[in-house]
Amino acid sequence: MKIVIAPDSFKGTMTSLTAGTIIQEEIEKGIPNVETIRFSVADGGEGTIDTFYENFNGEYVEDIFTSPNFTKKEFRYVKFNNSAVIEAGQCAGFLFANPKNPMYTTSLGMGEQINHAIATGVKKIYIALGGSATNDAGTGLLSALGVRFFDKDNKEFIPVGSTLKDIVRIDDTLLKERVKDIECTLLCDVLNPLYGENGAAYIYANQKGASDSEVVLLDEGLQHFSKIVETQFSKDLSIIEGGGAAGGIGASCSYFLNAEIVHGIDLILDICNFDNALENTDLVITGEGKFDSKSMMGKTISGIAKRTVKRNIPLVIFAGRNELDDEELKKRYLIQEIYEVASPNQTFDEIKKNCNDDLRRKVRDFLDRYDKV
DSSP states (O other): EEEEEEOOOOOOOHHHHHHHHHHHHHHHHHHHTTTEEEOOOOOOSSTOOOHHHHHTEEEEEEEEEETTTEEEEEEEEEEEEEEEETTTTTTTBBBGGGSOTTTTOOOEEEEEEEHHHHTOOOOOEEETTTBOOOTTTTTTHHHHHEEOOOOOTEEEEOOOOOGGOOOEEEOOOHHHHHTOEEEEEEEEEEOOOOOTTTTIIIIIIITTTOOOOOOOHHHHHHHHHHHHHHHOOOOOOGGGGGTTGGGGGGHHHHHHHEEEEEHHHHHHHHHHHHHHHTTTTSSEEEEEEEEEEGSSSSSHHHHHHHHHHHTTEEEEEEEEEEOOOHOOOOHHHHHHEEEEEOOTTOOOHHHHHHHHHHHHHHHHHHHHHHHOO
């Protein structure tokens, strides 16, 4: 029997590597003569740099960069071959923002990391857009790369969500020279536009700490930024699919860095040669922190399921929480079973403390059922 194991990270509790290793160990103990292949995967969200680190024999680069709150802290990115992977969940990350409010947070540190990587000779930059605390349209990131923003008094400043409305003029002269030989790819797991009812602010800013009234102001700021860019550079940021990712970083990097926006999970599965591993596979096991309706909309599990169903391979899912009870969906993607790892009444601290043991126990439950089939 051949089983492919490819879980995402379980947000805030387990990395993809940890979850995959636990599943693999229990499967190999429980099924005689089984062949397992394990991948660390991500969709552009939390854990993407760890995925590249493991799959491509990468190197962690750690240094002091600007945090979402303009303080200096140690963050890291990953280098492999002639490439670097920058993750919004690091320098611009929600987990590192304190206080959490996208009116005032910055993506500046991400641009500093890009500068750092370029200085080491990197020629290709992957930017993972999930997990951000920002809604600054990537203006912080661009500022670090040499883009200058000016207000009505011709004073240069670094915008945040609350001050996007103050931008009157943009000067990208220094940026062009700095990134002229750099290829940039954005790893995204959402399709939201920059602004509007389905845009960055209205869909995600509440989750990042903004009040309802602040969401309105943030959306107006994104609209203003878009109009300035269109007036100066004849580029309409509002039509970019995925432009609202990471508080607008998707849109700004798409234009100013000439970056391609791709589905993160598809890119990672492709460069891991995941499809080749599916040859003669009997079962695929995946998982994530929370399985819900969003899981099948560009996230890791959806990317894997679309590939397994084409080959008629059954799928088993381990989820910290399972909030999707859809029998039709399970039939459509040949999902055999969804195992909820956390107990219903556990607090997050309890989940974090017990997650490894709980996952092992759930894999053994799966093996008990397997033995009875």
